[in-house]
Amino acid sequence: MKLSVQKIRRIGFWFAPLLLLACALHADAGSFAEKVNQVQPKMVKLYGAGGLRGLEAYQTGILISPDGHVLTAWSYVLDTEGIRATLHDGRSYDAEVVGVDPWLEIAVLKIPANDLACFPLERAVSGRVGERVLAFSNLFGVATGSEPVSVQRGVISAVTNLAARRGVFQTEYEGPVYVLDAMTNNPGAAGGGLTNIDGNLLGLLGKELKNRQDNTWLNFALPVEAIHESVAAMIAGRPQVPPQNRSLSVREPVDLTKLGLSLVPNVVDATPPFIDAVVPGSPAAAAGFVPDDLVLFVDDVLVQSIVDLQRVCSRIEGGGTLRVLVRRGEGLEKLELETEIPETDLDAPEGTLR
Amino acid sequence: MNASRISLSVFQVGGDTDRQRMKNPLQVLFFCFALCAVTEIAAEVPPAVLEAEDARIEAVRKASASTLAVFGPEGGGGGSGVVISPDGYALTNFHVSQPLGNALKCGMNDGVLYDAVIVGIDPTGDVALIKLFGRDDFPAAELGDSDQVRTGDWAFVIGNPFLLATDFKPTVSYGLISGVHRYQYPAGTLLEYADCLQTDAAINPGNSGGPLFDATGALIGINGRGSFEKRGRVNVGVGYAISINQIKKFLSYLRSGRIADHATLGALVSSDADGRVVVSDILESSDAYRRGLRIDDEVVQFAGRPVRSVNNFKNILGTLPRLWQVPLEYRRNGETTPVRVRLAGVHGAGELAERLKNRSAKKDRRQPHATPPPKGKMPPIVKAHFEAKEGYANYYFNRLEQDRIAEAFAPYREDLSDTGSWQLEGDFVAEGQRGPFRIELGDRLGVANLPNYQGRADFGGSLFEHLDPPGSGGLLVALHLWQRLLQRGVAEFGGLQYVGQVPSAETGTRMDLLQGFYGGVEVRFFFDPSDGRLVRMEMFAEEDVDPCEIRFDDYRRVAGHFLPYQIEVRHGDQEYGILQIAQMATTGAAQP
Numbered sequence: 001m002k003l004s005v006q007k008i009r010r011i012g013f014w015f016a017p018l019l020l021l022a023c024a025l026h027a028d029a030g031s032f033a034e035k036v037n038q039v040q041p042k043m044v045k046l047y048g049a050g051g052l053r054g055l056e057a058y059q060t061g062i063l064i065s066p067d068g069h070v071l072t073a074w075s076y077v078l079d080t081e082g083i084r085a086t087l088h089d090g091r092s093y094d095a096e097v098v099g100v101d102p103w104l105e106i107a108v109l110k111i112p113a114n115d116l117a118c119f120p121l122e123r124a125v126s127g128r129v130g131e132r133v134l135a136f137s138n139l140f141g142v143a144t145g146s147e148p149v150s151v152q153r154g155v156i157s158a159v160t161n162l163a164a165r166r167g168v169f170q171t172e173y174e175g176p177v178y179v180l181d182a183m184t185n186n187p188g189a190a191g192g193g194l195t196n197i198d199g200n201l202l203g204l205l206g207k208e209l210k211n212r213q214d215n216t217w218l219n220f221a222l223p224v225e226a227i228h229e230s231v232a233a234m235i236a237g238r239p240q241v242p243p244q245n246r247s248l249s250v251r252e253p254v255d256l257t258k259l260g261l262s263l264v265p266n267v268v269d270a271t272p273p274f275i276d277a278v279v280p281g282s283p284a285a286a287a288g289f290v291p292d293d294l295v296l297f298v299d300d301v302l303v304q305s306i307v308d309l310q311r312v313c314s315r316i317e318g319g320g321t322l323r324v325l326v327r328r329g330e331g332l333e334k335l336e337l338e339t340e341i342p343e344t345d346l347d348a349p350e351g352t353l354r
Numbered sequence: 355m356n357a358s359r360i361s362l363s364v365f366q367v368g369g370d371t372d373r374q375r376m377k378n379p380l381q382v383l384f385f386c387f388a389l390c391a392v393t394e395i396a397a398e399v400p401p402a403v404l405e406a407e408d409a410r411i412e413a414v415r416k417a418s419a420s421t422l423a424v425f426g427p428e429g430g431g432g433g434s435g436v437v438i439s440p441d442g443y444a445l446t447n448f449h450v451s452q453p454l455g456n457a458l459k460c461g462m463n464d465g466v467l468y469d470a471v472i473v474g475i476d477p478t479g480d481v482a483l484i485k486l487f488g489r490d491d492f493p494a495a496e497l498g499d500s501d502q503v504r505t506g507d508w509a510f511v512i513g514n515p516f517l518l519a520t521d522f523k524p525t526v527s528y529g530l531i532s533g534v535h536r537y538q539y540p541a542g543t544l545l546e547y548a549d550c551l552q553t554d555a556a557i558n559p560g561n562s563g564g565p566l567f568d569a570t571g572a573l574i575g576i577n578g579r580g581s582f583e584k585r586g587r588v589n590v591g592v593g594y595a596i597s598i599n600q601i602k603k604f605l606s607y608l609r610s611g612r613i614a615d616h617a618t619l620g621a622l623v624s625s626d627a628d629g630r631v632v633v634s635d636i637l638e639s640s641d642a643y644r645r646g647l648r649i650d651d652e653v654v655q656f657a658g659r660p661v662r663s664v665n666n667f668k669n670i671l672g673t674l675p676r677l678w679q680v681p682l683e684y685r686r687n688g689e690t691t692p693v694r695v696r697l698a699g700v701h702g703a704g705e706l707a708e709r710l711k712n713r714s715a716k717k718d719r720r721q722p723h724a725t726p727p728p729k730g731k732m733p734p735i736v737k738a739h740f741e742a743k744e745g746y747a748n749y750y751f752n753r754l755e756q757d758r759i760a761e762a763f764a765p766y767r768e769d770l771s772d773t774g775s776w777q778l779e780g781d782f783v784a785e786g787q788r789g790p791f792r793i794e795l796g797d798r799l800g801v802a803n804l805p806n807y808q809g810r811a812d813f814g815g816s817l818f819e820h821l822d823p824p825g826s827g828g829l830l831v832a833l834h835l836w837q838r839l840l841q842r843g844v845a846e847f848g849g850l851q852y853v854g855q856v857p858s859a860e861t862g863t864r865m866d867l868l869q870g871f872y873g874g875v876e877v878r879f880f881f882d883p884s885d886g887r888l889v890r891m892e893m894f895a896e897e898d899v900d901p902c903e904i905r906f907d908d909y910r911r912v913a914g915h916f917l918p919y920q921i922e923v924r925h926g927d928q929e930y931g932i933l934q935i936a937q938m939a940t941t942g943a944a945q946p
C-alpha cells in the first residue's frame with residue numbers, strides 16, 4: 001500500500017505543475033480588458049430595418065475577412081437596401097448582402113473597407129462544456145456612435161442540438177448550439193461574437209429565442225464549425241455574372257407562367273414575389289405550390305422581388321428541376337419544380353387559372 | 355475556496371472508509387487513490403490562487419461594510435446606498451430617496467438601523483446625498499477613479515435586491531464591466547445617465563442606489579438603471595451605474611443641501627457628413643457665443659477631453675454641474691481657438707424645484723408606485739438637521755457650509771469695522787502702461803482716479819446702473835461688494851448662498867463658491883478651501899452679459915489687516931488692468 005501511495009504521489013508530482021499552471025491561468029483575478037480590446041475591432045454594429053416596438057432596428061456582426069465580410073444573423077434587420085455597419089471606432093459603411101443561408105439563419109454582408117481586424121473562421125476554435133466565455137454584442141443598441149459593443153461573461157452550460165426542442169423555439173436551425181448560462185441573447189445581440197477568455201472566436205450569438213411553453217429565453221450561440229462551410233460558400237460562390245453573357249447561352253429559359261404559377265401584380269420596384277395563383281394540374285401544382293407562398297430562393301439564389309425572380313429564371317435553361325424555397329406562413333418549404341412544359345398546358349385558356 | 359471545501363469533504367469520506375476496513379482491495383485502492391490525489395491537490399493550490407481568493411474576500415468584506423439598505427421612515431419601500439465618509443455622508447439614487455421623503459432609515463452590515471436625513475439631490479443625474487447619524491466612525495467606501503475602469507475589468511455589485519436582507523446583510527453579485535462611457539438617453543423627463551458604466555453583474559430592483567465596486571473594492575459607481583424591456587423587471591445582464599467621477603464633481607453641490615442642476619453650453623452639436631462634431635445651433639445669450647463660438651464651428655475639445663462624437667460631447671457635458679467654467683477648443687477654417695466657457699444651468703431658476711413638485715406618479719416611468727413622502731413625525735435627530743427652503747433639498751446643510759466658509763474667512767476681516775471708507779493707492783498697469791491710481795470706496799460713493807479714467811459711482815440706488823469704469827464691467831461696484839463682504843462677513847452680507855466647489859481657471863484646484871444677489875446685481879465669491887482666502891470674485895450687472903472678474907493676489911498682513919495687494923481685473927476676453935496696491939487705508943465709520 002505504501003508503494004502505491006508513493007506511485008500515486010509521483011503521479012501527483014507530475015500533475016501538480018500542470019494543475020498549478022491551469023489554476024494560475026483560470027483563477028487569475030486579472031482583468032479581461034486586454035483580450036476585450038483585441039476583440040472589439042472585429043465586431044460591428046449593424047443598423048437596418050425595424051424600429052417598431054419589439055422589432056429593434058439593430059443587431060451585431062463579426063468581421064471575418066480583412067476586406068470587410070461581415071457574418072451576422074439573418075433577420076428582418078437586413079430587409080432593407082440601407083444596411084449600415086459601424087465599426088468599434090465609429091467608422092460607418094453601407095453594407096451589402098452577399099449571401100444568406102436560410103437554414104442556418106445566417107447572412108454574410110460586405111462593407112467597402114480594407115485591412116480590417118477580423119476573425120478568420122478557419123482559425124476559430126471549439127468550446128467545451130464548462131468553459132468560460134465572453135459574449136460581445138450590440139445589445140439594446142446601447143453602444144451608440146463610436147462606443148464599442150458590450151461584453152458579458154458566462155460559461156458554456158451545454159453543447160447540444162436545437163432540434164431536441166423542435167417546435168418550442170421559432171427557428172429553422174436544428175444543428176448544434178452552445179447553450180450559455182449568461183443573459184447574452186438580448187435584443188440586438190443576434191450576430192454577436194462568442195469567444196473564449198483568450199479572445200478566440202467560438203461562435204455566433206443567435207437571435208432571441210423564447211420558449212413557447214414556459215416563456216423563458218434561450219441564450220445560445222452557433223458554433224463556428226456548424227456554419228463555416230456555408231459561410232465559405234456564400235463568400236466564394238455565385239460570382240456576379242453579367243446577365244447578357246448568361247442569356248446568350250440560355251435557349252429556352254424557365255417560364256413560370258407556362259408552368260402554372262402566376263405572381264401578384266408587380267406594383268412597386270421591389271414587389272416581393274408572392275404566388276397569386278396556381279393552375280390545377282400544372283407542374284407548379286404538382287410541385288406543391290399554393291397561393292400566398294413567398295419565393296425566397298431559386299436554385300439557391302436569393303430573390304428579393306418579382307423582377308429579381310424573373311431575371312433569375314431568364315438565366316436558367318428550362319427542362320430541368322428547379323429547387324425553390326418558399327416561406328409559407330411561419331415556416332419554410334423546399335419545393336422541386338419540374339420545368340418541362342407539358343404540351344397540354346399550352347392550350348389552357350387564361351380564364352381557367354385558379 | 356471551492357477547491358478547499360470540496361477536498362475537505364472527500365477527506366472525510368476517505369477517513370470513514372479507512373476505519374471500516376473495506377474488504378474489497380480494489381475499493382481500498384480506489385479510496386487510497388482518492389485520498390492521496392486530494393492530498394496532493396489540497397497541498398498544491400498555487401499561492402497566486404489563494405492570494406487572489408483572499409484579495410477578493412477582503413474586497414467584498416471591506417465593501418460590504420459600507421453598503422446600506424435604505425428604507426423609508428416607517429421601514430417601508432427602499433433600495434440601496436453606500437457610505438462615503440466616516441461622519442456618515444452616503445450616496446443613493448434620487449429615484450430611491452424621492453418616494454421615501456426627507457427622513458430615512460438605513461440598515462448596515464452590522465445589523466444596526468441608523469436614522470438619516472436627506473442632504474442634497476441631483477434629479478437629472480439620479481443621485482441623492484444623505485447623512486447618517488449615530489456614529490463618527492462609519493465604515494466609508496474608498497472612492498475609486500471611474501475613468502481608469504476598462505471594459506473587461508471585474509466588478510461587483512453590493513446591495514439589497516428584492517429587499518432580501520431582513521438583517522441588512524447585503525447581497526453581492528460579481529461580473530464584468532461590459533462598457534464604459536455609455537450615454538443613456540433621458541428616461542421620462544429628468545433622468546439622464548451620461549458617461550456611465552455598464553456591467554453584467556446582476557442588478558435587480560432594490561439594487562438601485564447601491565454601489566458598484568472594482569475588483570479591489572474601490573467605489574466606481576452608483577447602480578441605478580438596467581435594460582429590462584420585454585423580459586420583465588429582472589436582471590438580463592445589462593445594468594448601468596452612474597460613474598463616481600461624475601458624482602465627485604457634484605459632491606460639493608450635493609453637500610450644499612440644494613437641488614443640484616446640470617450644466618448646459620447653450621449650444622447644440624451634431625455630426626456633419628465627415629463625422630466632425632459641429633455646432634448646429636447656439637443661443638446668442640450664452641457665454642459660449644460671447645466667447646466666439648458660432649454655428650458650424652467644430653468642437654475639438656471640451657472640459658479637457660477630446661470630442662470625437664456627439665455622444666462623446668453629451669457624455670462630457672452630462673457630468674458637469676452648472677456654474678462650472680471649463681475649457682473649450684473649436685476649429686474654424688482650419689484654425690483652432692481655445693476659450694473658457696461658463697456653463698449655465700439646464701433648468702432656469704426654480705424650474706427644477708417646480709418640476710419636482712409637479713411630478714406625478716403617472717408622469718414618472720421610473721416610479722410607477724411612487725407615493726407622496728410620508729407625513730409622519732421626524733425623529734428628533736433628523737428634525738434638528740433639517741430645514742425646508744424653496745429650491746433646496748435641505749437648507750440646513752447650506753447653512754453649515756456657509757458657516758464653514760465664514761469661519762475660515764474670519765481672519766481676513768479681523769478688526770475691519772463694519773462701515774467706513776477705504777482708500778487704495780498704487781500703480782495701475784494696463785496694456786503695458788503703468789500709472790498711479792487712487793480709489794476711494796465709501797459706503798454710498800466710489801471715486802476712481804485711474805490713468806485712463808476719472809469718475810464715480812453711486813452705491814445708493816440700483817448697482818446695475820453703474821458699470822464704470824467703461825470696459826471694466828463695473829469695477830467700482832464690484833469693489834464695493836468686496837468691501838461689503840470684508841466689512842460685514844458672509845452671514846451679514848445678505849443673501850449669500852453656498853453653491854459648491856468649482857475648478858479654478860489657472861490650476862483646476864477647487865474653489866468654494868458663494869453666490870448672491872444684492873442691489874440688482876449678481877455676485878459670486880470664490881474662496882480657497884485650504885486657507886479660507888478670497889481668491890476671486892465676479893460681478894454680473896445683468897444676466898447674459900460678461901461679468902467684471904477680479905482676482906485677488908499677493909495677500910499681505912499690513913497694520914493688522916490681511917489684505918490682497920494685487921487686484922487683477924478682467925471683463926469678457928479682455929484684461930482691463932492690474933491694480934498694484936502700495937497703500938491701503940481703511941477708515942472706520944467714526945472717522946470722516
